[in-house]
Amino acid sequence: MRDELDKMHEECGVMGIFNGDSVVRNLAMGLYALQHRGQESAGIAVTDGEKVRVSKSMGLVANLANSGKLDNIAENGFAAIGHVRYSSTGSRTLANAQPMLVSCKWGYLAVAQNGNIINAQELRAEMESNGHIFQSTSDSEILLHEISRTKADNLPDAIRIAVKKFKGSFCLLFLTNDSMYVVRDGFGYRPLCFGKKNDSWALASESCAFDLLGVDYVRDIQPGEFLSISKDGVRSEQLIKKDRKAFCIFEFVYFARPDSKIFEQSADKIRRKMGKKLAEESPVDADIVIPCPDSSTTAAIGYSQASGIRFEIGLLRNHYVGRTFIDPSQNVREQKVKLKFNTISGVLKDKKVCLVDDSIVRGTTLKIICKMLREAGAREVHVRIASPPVRFPCSFGMDFPTPGELVANALEPKEVAKLLGVESLGYLSVDGMRECTGSPDDFCGACFDGIYPENGEA
Amino acid sequence: MRDELDKMHEECGVMGIFNGDSVVRNLAMGLYALQHRGQESAGIAVTDGEKVRVSKSMGLVANLANSGKLDNIAENGFAAIGHVRYSSTGSRTLANAQPMLVSCKWGYLAVAQNGNIINAQELRAEMESNGHIFQSTSDSEILLHEISRTKADNLPDAIRIAVKKFKGSFCLLFLTNDSMYVVRDGFGYRPLCFGKKNDSWALASESCAFDLLGVDYVRDIQPGEFLSISKDGVRSEQLIKKDRKAFCIFEFVYFARPDSKIFEQSADKIRRKMGKKLAEESPVDADIVIPCPDSSTTAAIGYSQASGIRFEIGLLRNHYVGRTFIDPSQNVREQKVKLKFNTISGVLKDKKVCLVDDSIVRGTTLKIICKMLREAGAREVHVRIASPPVRFPCSFGMDFPTPGELVANALEPKEVAKLLGVESLGYLSVDGMRECTGSPDDFCGACFDGIYPENGEA
Amino acid sequence: MRDELDKMHEECGVMGIFNGDSVVRNLAMGLYALQHRGQESAGIAVTDGEKVRVSKSMGLVANLANSGKLDNIAENGFAAIGHVRYSSTGSRTLANAQPMLVSCKWGYLAVAQNGNIINAQELRAEMESNGHIFQSTSDSEILLHEISRTKADNLPDAIRIAVKKFKGSFCLLFLTNDSMYVVRDGFGYRPLCFGKKNDSWALASESCAFDLLGVDYVRDIQPGEFLSISKDGVRSEQLIKKDRKAFCIFEFVYFARPDSKIFEQSADKIRRKMGKKLAEESPVDADIVIPCPDSSTTAAIGYSQASGIRFEIGLLRNHYVGRTFIDPSQNVREQKVKLKFNTISGVLKDKKVCLVDDSIVRGTTLKIICKMLREAGAREVHVRIASPPVRFPCSFGMDFPTPGELVANALEPKEVAKLLGVESLGYLSVDGMRECTGSPDDFCGACFDGIYPENGEA
């Protein structure tokens, strides 16, 4: 659903629970809260102390939960890890669904991963030449091979050794018969929260997964941190050291759910600040401010509050989607957008409308929406984007548009406005955006400014 | 999904298209826009001039559209009627799905109905005693029997005679090999819109189904109007005469999509007026106004604008639902609500919160939401309902709660506030609500005031 | 499966059980034994004394049984009727599946029918003109209308009156809240057995359904007999009187399972006699006799025993069928046949082979089989058919080939042999066939001799 809306794509959500009742059921509910991070497949691996079992399905968490498969693995489970996956076309197979479970010299080992390993293919090629075989195209399989083939004496050491070979973004949850291990890459690209409820520990990409379960957010897993959890308790160490942080700023722009705390701050608060900053940097003469639902509502409220222009709901999302059913003919994209968005002409009629969107990638959907606003009677349409123009590829984005597809790559705002058929277009500045985060230098904004943290390394 | 949220229930949406290309495909898209009126089953009947064929599925329109069944009936179709159904437990079978198609002395005859026949069982009993047989528990089957057994010389006359025997609310679309017939009951309880695009005619419960297809809204079908559509054109007559109108006011309160025009007015506009009126009648000392998403957003914006209290989004809906997957154990309802709603604590923390909801039926969901707001840090919670207390059964509501279940039936607002655990509770008055419609006397508000239009009859 | 083999088609099997434990489960098993009589759909209607409920599925009885639907209706069921359906293309819809259940002035009424009403369309047209509506193309719906609209004081009388209007073949099982009614047409075209086990009564198209359940065969329901079964016991009467019997001889030729007793005789015994008679009438100079499996085995054994020619298995059936998966291209039919039949060349090599088949309709499959025998090394192939040439349409066969398709219609045996590419072809004579039944005049052999019993009526 999300990908049809011409947005940037997240690449997965992870969750883990160690100890407690109904571990599998609670994990399923936590994954449900993380569903916006990936709708292609969902999976859960669980240990009962003697073996690790895994269950995965294509599609939503609800598919997995309703398949009856979870009942088969839930019994006596005391620790579990789970995964929701978004991925690019072509690799949409169950073979690539996570968690991936293998048997190795240390017994059962499962892993769930959020992030992308930049040097994965290089490592894989080297391993193949050394006689290893691969059954999927997933980074996780490479990782598991790398861990298994170290000369370490034990699994924790093997993980310590192996992950240092990996470049890129990764939040990793490992599960064995009796333990859970957690690693976050040294830059901390992707968020990973750590929580507690009574005597059980939890990890999740976003804190919204905790709220549903009554788990208390404790702190973020630190960039480069390695955590071991067993019946004996939790041990933490700083495994990987980098000289800077590089949190993905797009998590605040669009990815994270507004009610989540990530990177130790509320997504909603930062997003609202971005809306306010946008109002400062790019004011408009308009009668009403409307969000492009649902992701831009907070930014639009911020814009409205800072500008004093009235907030309105002039566009609605239709949430009865399922698999869409439009046949591939003329006007398809337009009708797809019309199936998903409805305009409220009573609100828009004869108004000068300021439409706030969180980001702009290709601009194709936005163009149709602007046309719909005008058809509904809007006198003027002014677009304000609560982030800077996306102009550079994400080093981790498997499904990133090509530079030529990025509307902001070749065109000035005025030209984009003309393309969209609107009176004006304004972006948030890179500095303004970074400022909203409170710690401008701790973020990776490479897709906006072309500065790739990884390149700064030896 | 909707019914789990403890709301009043709509009972179906209908749509018809006569003439034009891709009739079946367009009808499916129109039904998709009406999906909020019924999610239990969907169906389409279509004629190619020689026979009428029907295709139905349980579940969403997308199920029907993706089943491949529509391809089997679409060929050469030039007129079609469709239906989305909501119904009470117990009758959730394909046998009750609509449109219902029969063969009778005038050939094929299909019908799609929105509404409820009050004297259906009485008519059925009489027909059974006269030797008729019934294969479903649907009102539509009774209707078709009644039409077929008249002594009329032709089908239009038979419809004219038969519908006069029916008491209650009904918007009826009939389809034969070559014609479409349309009837709306004399009081006009349910909405029915009439539209046009080039040389094709359309009918729909709400105008939002037209917008998607580029159909222009022409006018409402009048209460008691009988319309005949054939290749020869459209003929209208006033078939049933009542001395008043009785539009269902709950359509404005909750049922209709905000972007729809029904009863010749924009639902969004009326709903906003209700929010404003509520602010006048039941002011509050609060820091922020938040809607109970998604249905109350317009009313909350109205409340905010009239009161000058800041509008905020403090509650979110999670739309990745599918069939829910919670097992039947303790705390189920609470977890169901938590799966569907998320609080944004950054917005709520230490605030005096005014929560605006469109209506209150049992109060069970609202109670949990209020608790969640408080857990998220709200200092005070004030509930404002943009409609009066629901205190009487709807004469047409098959799935209406029993009087004992209606929280407003036995309890004063203060007592309800106590039950919900909030600082205050305020309703819109009956008069205030009626006033917002612009024509107070044209509406049925029996569920609020106990005045049943039908009783006024001889 | 069967229809692809170019055989005559049966049109349904019925079964009923009154009283006893696990009525629904036992009925499902009985239907399973009758599966060869219809694979298009299966259904069961059951009463718990207060209501009749029905469950039907497309496909095999196993589909129905595995769907979980039977659990929903089984509780407290004390009497049930069931049906397996074969039908012609075009009416393969759940709407036509049986039993059909309606509500009428006498309450719930379900019916399961084996047979074909010749004057059904005539009756339907008359009823439509009198204001009745029809939701299917099934004879059973016509029957139920006819019963409901009689002026009788009670249901048994209504059935008595209605069935007299019906011409054709019918074995009818009716189920109400508390009773079961059974009618067989006056000629007794289709078989219907009556059985008993402890205090429960059973009816079935063939006795093989009894054997599985340990039910003892009591007798056949007589042509024209009307049976009422209730908690008060069983009452029989002779309702319809005809001056002759007209059992369908094709039941013995091919339809019935060999282990069944029908028309009060063992199918296997009659079929063996036919094989012996065929050997007398149409001897052959051959090394071995082989059956065309599986239906011709008994006849081939008979032929072998009478002729003294060695019986062998030279052809095998592959029973792993499911839905077949051959794409529609050249040589399809040949490959279909090859998927289903395998030759054993060790048996056939250099032999003069006598292939015995039970009947020949179009001859298309047989032609391919004969070619396969030759490819497997048979020196000569002689075909012997244990029935006469099929030359006339069955008055009840909805799916009967057109006269032009009947290979025996235009061609002499020698010409057919040439068409099949075999050395010789021999049929059983009509008189020989009739003689094998022991009561030659009690059978309808219209498809062989063109004499239609119904025509003899006033």
Add this chain to the structure above:
Amino acid sequence: MRDELDKMHEECGVMGIFNGDSVVRNLAMGLYALQHRGQESAGIAVTDGEKVRVSKSMGLVANLANSGKLDNIAENGFAAIGHVRYSSTGSRTLANAQPMLVSCKWGYLAVAQNGNIINAQELRAEMESNGHIFQSTSDSEILLHEISRTKADNLPDAIRIAVKKFKGSFCLLFLTNDSMYVVRDGFGYRPLCFGKKNDSWALASESCAFDLLGVDYVRDIQPGEFLSISKDGVRSEQLIKKDRKAFCIFEFVYFARPDSKIFEQSADKIRRKMGKKLAEESPVDADIVIPCPDSSTTAAIGYSQASGIRFEIGLLRNHYVGRTFIDPSQNVREQKVKLKFNTISGVLKDKKVCLVDDSIVRGTTLKIICKMLREAGAREVHVRIASPPVRFPCSFGMDFPTPGELVANALEPKEVAKLLGVESLGYLSVDGMRECTGSPDDFCGACFDGIYPENGEA
């Protein structure tokens, strides 16, 4: 289906096609002919010259063929290997379905295997300790690891080296982008046939897969032979040398389809000889000889011919099975058997019956059948088994009954007869059985005589 009948179990069938049109479709049809060798899962791997793709499904070949998945991989395919799998409970997962496809240093490599590696776990443990990971419990994954990790310069050499480490029975088909490799173990336990049609080559566990496709049987792949097939042609070499052959004699007793040529002889011919030999060794005073269908028919005909006792069909199999639907209650096994077998009492009544079965394992099904024969009126029942008592575990049989379950393990024939409730029981002798094969010393009959060929090795 087969396993419920208390028979020994086969463990898979394999097929390969190199060159020709419609490779995937033809392979699917070939697998369909091998379906009796495994019904748990089916799969096909195919190369188009640039990549190898695989498609697998649980269940029958028809499931795979009807899933639409084959269309996705069929395009431009010029060589393919396929597999049907039988396996023990517990490993019934898609992860264990074959062919298994991996990527290794030589590119894509797929394998399909019939047989069992005795030292698999030992090899796996060693590989795990060396850092390898495993994603399934299949022998094939071990094999692929072993091949990939050799130090060989090319894939054929790697296969040559790796297979020498494997003890046990194996027929292996490997597929790469451009070649097919074939290996059969040195003893030749399992059959593997080699065929040709125009310019395409084929391999199959049994020749019946060739007949369907018009492929000519050329010869068996020899024990220990290694075959390479590429666009350049076919190269053969003798890779593994053993001092004896050890064909599985159970292939002739029960596994192979009667119309197959395996081990260079017709299964039907050997099976008939066994029946004749049995008649010599264990004569009986009976009126009729009947087979236990369908697998014993040939042996029964042999018995009848040698003894002069009349052959009859007194038992039928019901082939409308699907998943069975009996609930787990008392008498379940008996009803299961009754659902599958029907007695023909006209044949059995008052007769002294000699029932011929191909083998006896636990005896549980046979006991019920004997009881059914008696209930159908048989005066005496004599059982003759066309193989010796099964008394020792098969070294390759993963699903072999425990010694305690083998009815022949502890009991003398007379005691078994008593247990079955029959007048007499006779077996074929080990020497008699071996003699029927024409080369008694080339067969492994360890399950009958306890002599394991592998033990003879250094």
